[in-house]
Amino acid sequence: MxxxxxxxxxxxxxxxxxLIFIAGALFVAAFVYGLLIYALAxxxxxxxxxxxxxxxxxxxxxxxxxxxxxxxxxxxxxTLLGEYRVDAVENKxxxxxxxxxxxxxxxxxxxxxGITVDGTPDSPPTLVLAVGKTTQIDxxxxxxxxxxxxxxxxxxxxxxxxYTQHFDVTxxxxxxxxxxxxxxCGLDHARMTFSVRVVSQAAYDRWVSSGGTxxx
Amino acid sequence: xxxxxxxxxxxQIGILYMMTTLFFFLIAGxxxxxIRQQLAVPHNGVxxxxxxxxxxxxxxxxxxxxxxxxxxxGLANYLVxxxxxxxxxxxxxxxxxxxxxxxxGGITIFLGVFAQGxxxxxGWTAYAPLSTxxxxxxxxxxxxxxxxxxxxxxxxxxxxxxxxxxxxxxxxGMTMWxxxxxxxxxxxxxxxxxxxxxxxxxxxxxxLLERHYGxxxxxxxxxGDPILYEHLFWFFGHPEVYVMILxxxxxxxxxxxxFSRKPLFxxxxxxxxxxxxxxxSMGVWAHHMFTTGVIANxxxxxxxxxxxxxxxxxxxxxxxxxxxxxxxxxxxxxxxIGFLFNFLIGGVTGVMIASPPIDYHAEDSYFIVAHFHYTLxxxxxxxxxxxxxxxxxxxxGFKLSERLGSLHFWxxxxxxxxxxxxxxxxxxxxxxxxxxxxGATGDLPWLxxxxxxxxxxxxxxxxxxxxxxxxxYFAREAAGxxxxxxxxxxxxxxxxxxxxxFHALPPIRSERPVWDAxx
Amino acid sequence: xxxxxxxxxxxxxxxxxxxxxxxxxxxDITGTLFxxxxxxxxxxVAVYTKIAEAQSDLAxxxxxxxxxxxxxxxxxxxxxxxxxPLLLALCILMLLFGIVWSSFVLFLGLGxxxxxxWRLGAESARTGTKRILTKEGEETVT
Numbered sequence: 001m002x003x004x005x006x007x008x009x010x011x012x013x014x015x016x017x018x019l020i021f022i023a024g025a026l027f028v029a030a031f032v033y034g035l036l037i038y039a040l041a042x043x044x045x046x047x048x049x050x051x052x053x054x055x056x057x058x059x060x061x062x063x064x065x066x067x068x069x070x071x072x073x074x075x076x077x078x079t080l081l082g083e084y085r086v087d088a089v090e091n092k093x094x095x096x097x098x099x100x101x102x103x104x105x106x107x108x109x110x111x112x113x114g115i116t117v118d119g120t121p122d123s124p125p126t127l128v129l130a131v132g133k134t135t136q137i138d139x140x141x142x143x144x145x146x147x148x149x150x151x152x153x154x155x156x157x158x159x160x161x162x163y164t165q166h167f168d169v170t171x172x173x174x175x176x177x178x179x180x181x182x183x184x185c186g187l188d189h190a191r192m193t194f195s196v197r198v199v200s201q202a203a204y205d206r207w208v209s210s211g212g213t214x215x216x
Numbered sequence: 217x218x219x220x221x222x223x224x225x226x227x228q229i230g231i232l233y234m235m236t237t238l239f240f241f242l243i244a245g246x247x248x249x250x251i252r253q254q255l256a257v258p259h260n261g262v263x264x265x266x267x268x269x270x271x272x273x274x275x276x277x278x279x280x281x282x283x284x285x286x287x288x289x290g291l292a293n294y295l296v297x298x299x300x301x302x303x304x305x306x307x308x309x310x311x312x313x314x315x316x317x318x319x320x321g322g323i324t325i326f327l328g329v330f331a332q333g334x335x336x337x338x339g340w341t342a343y344a345p346l347s348t349x350x351x352x353x354x355x356x357x358x359x360x361x362x363x364x365x366x367x368x369x370x371x372x373x374x375x376x377x378x379x380x381x382x383x384x385x386x387x388x389g390m391t392m393w394x395x396x397x398x399x400x401x402x403x404x405x406x407x408x409x410x411x412x413x414x415x416x417x418x419x420x421x422x423x424l425l426e427r428h429y430g431x432x433x434x435x436x437x438x439x440g441d442p443i444l445y446e447h448l449f450w451f452f453g454h455p456e457v458y459v460m461i462l463x464x465x466x467x468x469x470x471x472x473x474x475f476s477r478k479p480l481f482x483x484x485x486x487x488x489x490x491x492x493x494x495x496x497s498m499g500v501w502a503h504h505m506f507t508t509g510v511i512a513n514x515x516x517x518x519x520x521x522x523x524x525x526x527x528x529x530x531x532x533x534x535x536x537x538x539x540x541x542x543x544x545x546x547x548x549x550x551x552x553i554g555f556l557f558n559f560l561i562g563g564v565t566g567v568m569i570a571s572p573p574i575d576y577h578a579e580d581s582y583f584i585v586a587h588f589h590y591t592l593x594x595x596x597x598x599x600x601x602x603x604x605x606x607x608x609x610x611x612x613g614f615k616l617s618e619r620l621g622s623l624h625f626w627x628x629x630x631x632x633x634x635x636x637x638x639x640x641x642x643x644x645x646x647x648x649x650x651x652x653x654x655g656a657t658g659d660l661p662w663l664x665x666x667x668x669x670x671x672x673x674x675x676x677x678x679x680x681x682x683x684x685x686x687x688x689y690f691a692r693e694a695a696g697x698x699x700x701x702x703x704x705x706x707x708x709x710x711x712x713x714x715x716x717x718f719h720a721l722p723p724i725r726s727e728r729p730v731w732d733a734x735x
Numbered sequence: 736x737x738x739x740x741x742x743x744x745x746x747x748x749x750x751x752x753x754x755x756x757x758x759x760x761x762x763d764i765t766g767t768l769f770x771x772x773x774x775x776x777x778x779x780v781a782v783y784t785k786i787a788e789a790q791s792d793l794a795x796x797x798x799x800x801x802x803x804x805x806x807x808x809x810x811x812x813x814x815x816x817x818x819x820p821l822l823l824a825l826c827i828l829m830l831l832f833g834i835v836w837s838s839f840v841l842f843l844g845l846g847x848x849x850x851x852x853w854r855l856g857a858e859s860a861r862t863g864t865k866r867i868l869t870k871e872g873e874e875t876v877t
Contacts, residue, residue: 003577003644017573025564032560035535040553043476045544052540055479064485064532065525072521075571079517082573144346145442147507147580151646154577158508160443161345162436165509178657182580182648184339186346187265190651222816300795308814309855316824324828362831369827383739386795388802392738407746411773428835447765495746498773499753502766512761519753716813723801 007177007198008153009134009170010086015154017082024075086155089168094133095208101139101146101159101181104188115212121191128197128216130204131174139165147183150196156182171198224308225715226297229315231611233290236319237283243326244278245678247271252635252671255664258656268652269337270356274326276340277360280460281367282322284596288463289318289374291603292402294611296378298706299396301387301724303716306380314373321366328356336360339650341453344434344445348426358427361420368417368452371459375409378402387705389724396704396727397486401466404490405459411498412455419448443510450501458497460592462490464599465530468552471606472534474700475549476541479728482533489526489533496523506572507579513572520570527563531556546700547621551602554629558594562587565640580650583643589636598628601681609695613711617691620684627677635670638663703728736796740784747777817858823851 003022006015043051096111105119108127119125129135139148141159149156150169157165181192199207199216207214220228250271254262263271293311297304305311328335333354338347347357382395382403395403422445425431432438434445473480480486496519503516534556543549565587568574578584601624609615643649645658654660698707707730709718722733754770757763794800826847833841 001641001645014573014576017571018577021568021571021574025568028564028567029560032531032535033557036553036556039535039538039541040543043538043541043543045542047542049542051476051478051542053479054481054540056482056484057536060536061482061485061529061532064482064529068525068528072524072567075567076518076521079521079571079573080514082571083513083517086573086576144349145343149580149646149648151577151581156507156576156579158505160508160510162441163443163508163510167509178646180646180648184269184341184343184346184580184650186338187269189269190265190648190653219816221821222818224814224817224820304813309817309820312817312820313823316821317827320824320828358835362828362835365831366828384793384795386793388794388800388804389798390795391798392795394798411776415769424834444765447769451766451769491742491746495749498750499757499770512757512763515757515760715815721802725798 002152002154006152006154007171007173007175008150008155009172010168011152011154012172013082013085017078018154020078021075024071028071087167089136089166090134093136093168094130095135095204096138097127097135098138099127099140099148099159100142101148101185101192102142103144103186104181104192106148106179106181106192106194108194110208110212113208113211115208117212119194121188124191124193124195126195126197127179128199128204128207129169129171130201131171131198133201133204134168134170136166136168139167144185145183146181146185146192148179149182150177150179152177152196158183171196174198174200222312224304224312226293226305226308226311227611227713227717229311230290230292230294232315233286233293233318236315236322237287237290240278240282240322241287242678244275244283245675247275247278249671249675251275252668254652255654256668257665258654258661260653263652265652266334266337269339269650270329270335272650273336273339273360274329277325277336277364278322279592280340280456281364282318282325284460284592284600285371285456286318287600288402288405288460289371291467291607292378292398292405292463293374295607295706296381296399296402297385298709298713298717299399299704300382300385300390301705301718301721302381302385303718305377306385307377310373311377314370314377317366317370317373321363321370323363324359324366325363327363328359331355331359341449342423343449344423344426344442347423348434358424361424361427365417365420365424368413368420371409372413372417375406375413378406379410382406387721387724390705393484393487394724394727394729397469397480397483398463398466398704400487401462401469401490404494405462408455408459408462408494408497412452412459415448416452416456419445419452422448443505443508446505446508447502450504453504454501455494455497457588457591458493460596462493464555464596464603465490467599467603467606468534468555469530469537470704471548471552471602472537474606474702475544475546475552476538477544477701478537478541479703479731480533481536481539482529483727485529486533489529492526493523496526503570503575506575517570517572521567524563524567524570531560531563546605547616547618547625548602548606548700550622550625551598551605554625555595555598555602558590558598558629558632561637562590562595565590578643580648581643582639582647582649585649586636586639586643589639593636594632598632601625601628606700607706609699610706610711610713613695614688614692615695615699616688617684620680620687624677624680624684627673627680631670631673631675631677633670634673635667638666638670642667698730701731701734703731705729708733736784736788736791736793740781740788743777743781743784747774747781750774750777814858817855819851819855819858823848823855826851 003018098109100107104121106125108117117125139159141161146159177196179194179196335356422433432440434440434442499519502511503520505511642663695711722729750773758767826844829844833844
């Protein structure tokens with residue numbers, strides 16, 4: 001489960017936000033379920049008596065506004081802090097990859113090396129990243145709205161025609177991860193995938209200097 | 217037959233609305249089974265990719281435009297004049313026009329199935345430029361656009377009619393602060409529709425112009441902007457979400473109060489929270505666009521979080537209504553309790569995805585699918601069934617079977633949660649929505665199979681509901697005017713009510729005139 | 736009436752407030768325009784209702800009234816049936832099909848719409864059921 005085990009520096013921040021929100025959700029659910037079950041069990045029908053006909057209780061009604069307000073205020077602060085750290089883009093990334101989305105695959109161009117990788121739905125392309133190093137992705141689309149998602153990094157960004165998006169990914173461990181198009185883009189949307197190979201910095205440098213032919 | 221075609225009576229129109237939504241509900245439910253059957257195992261071949269894209273588009277379109285929202289319109293058509301002691305809606309012929317536009321719109325959307333190239337296959341959101349590409353999407357997409365346009369016009373008409381009726385047609389003594397909570401929630405809904413649906417009508421017209429008259433609103437190569445489409449669509453699309461839940465909040469509030477034998481706790485708070493939700497929901501549209509990277513995420517995130525507060529107030533007041541009550545577990549109440557348990561999961565996950573960092577992972581994954589099915593399926597749909605069991609005796613004059621009803625409830629509850637709880641995990645593990653197939657990685661295969669099993673359990677639940685309608689129709693157990701000990705004016709007249717609703721009205725001195733008259 | 740006006744006024748004020756906040760947090764013209772239009776729409780209804788209020792005498796706004804006190808009051812004409820809404824709906828459908836596929840169908844739909852609207856206008860003047868409040872409820876007079 002990537003949420004509990006993210007594979008990038010940005011993903012670690014996002015995973016932290018996820019954990020806080022999951023804990024909050026479970027707490028609220030447990031509290032409300034507890035109240036509901038208590039009320040339903042304790043005041044289930046026993047005879048035809050008419051219960052007390054109270055309609056309001058100012059203290060409890062105001063409490064019912066203030067408690068959720070405080071909770072969402074806290075969650076909003078967590079949100080802003082998390083988002084600020086993830087949206088930040090480094091000035092000097094280790095590598096820059098131009099990612100172009102088209103129906104229905106991806107094209108990855110590695111800046112300064114002349115490497116271009118084109119994919120098709122039947123042979124999805126591979127995105128190569130160096131572990132521990134920040135790669136800036138420049139994302140754009142050639143036709144319709146797509147989205148670039150690497151579940152293991154807990155991160156996605158839309159590829160909207162007419163816009164180019166910049167964001168950083170900093171993988172924290174080597175391995176092969178899945179990447180997907182996640183905005184519905186027509187017939188072969190489901191097969192518009194790619195894979196992410198995170199390798200050591202030395203292997204990455206060797207691969208780039210060989211023009212993308214060296215074994216990873 | 218001619219009577220039904222030309223009638224302008226709000227009760228007949230309400231029944232027409234509700235029967236039509238039942239028809240489309242069965243179709244959309246069958247489409248859902250196709251989806252789940254296709255996804256039951258990895259690399260399945262029940263349908264092709266092209267067919268699958270049509271199936272989920274029609275399932276979403278039908279459930280949203282032809283089932284969940286219009287069922288509330290139909291019920292409101294039937295109930296609002298009764299609840300405020302009026303003989304009919306303010307504009308009966310406009311009312312008839314809206315129901316026929318709605319029915320014709322629904323048929324038009326589904327006519328696409330017979331078109332060359334098949335029905336619309338761009339999802340219910342029909343994002344441009346995908347939906348403006350003529351090649352490969354034939355007449356089906358155009359039929360979809362025309363149908364949805366008719367639907368949006370019909371909805372605006374309903375909203376105008378409800379607002380005028382509630383404003384002008386209240387009977388003597390029925391001040392606004394004595395209106396039943398369902399009527400209040402429908403007023404909030406109507407205002408939302410009036411603000412939001414014109415945006416949908418506009419954006420559909422723009423798509424039609426772009427497809428057939430050479431306009432370029434959304435085409436970046438001619439200076440257009442796909443983000444503009446998303447803005448215009450979600451101006452409508454997010455308030456629509458609350459159009460589909462506010463009426464059901466009202467239904468639950470009414471039913472919980474009646475079966476707890478207590479007045480609604482925090483009536484004023486309930487009304488104010490409905491308008492707070494409606495108002496805030498106009499300012500959160502772009503939380504569907506957090507991952508575009510060109511939106512003021514902070515503003516939309518903050519506004520979305522705030523909606524949790526009035527929704528929390530509603531939960532607080534529902535529980536307050538049951539507190540110290542005398543709770544009878546009849547079938548309508550069972551469905552309301554189901555609503556409270558399911559919708560809470562939709563609610564807490566809704567707070568999660570109000571946060572952009574969460575959406576960076578969850579957006580457009582099965583996590584979102586699970587979230588909105590918990591609000592619309594486990595929430596609105598359960599409340600709709602509660603409404604059917606609660607008001608059916610009033611509308612038909614006879615009761616539905618309690619035994620079949622509670623069996624229906626348990627099958628739906630078990631089936632629903634088995635179908636949709638696994639989808640949260642599916643989304644967190646990386647399964648995108650709107651895919652016709654997936655690889656056998658991680659926990660995806662068994663979770664998907666579980667979800668499919670849940671869908672089939674729900675199928676048997678709905679089948680039991682159909683059986684219940686049939687059995688009760690032949691048994692015809694007379695309901696009487698007031699089978700549940702109701703509170704609002706619809707229980708003061710006969711079942712079914714006469715043509716102009718009332719022969720006599722009790723004096724109205726509180727929001728529970730029928731209860732007052734009984735004491 | 737008072738409740739209704741304050742409802743629209745406060746909705747309009749809310750729309751004004753968030754459109755200002757939105758403009759300064761996003762500088763996005765589309766959304767600001769949308770929220771601004773929403774404010775105008777609410778304000779429009781509020782102002783209109785305020786003006787119309789001078790002549791109104793709504794039974795539903797008087798907390799102490801009952802039906803008995805309002806007996807003899809004319810509720811107005813309530814339509815029971817009309818074939819024109821269905822026909823108008825069909826003509827609107829033709830109009831939209833015409834926009835997509837054929838200008839002939841478009842003009843056919845447009846003509847049909849005009850006919851239906853004309854008949855609807857003529858109909859409202861003379862048909863329907865006249866209804867008057869009585870002590871118990873309401874009564875049909877025709």
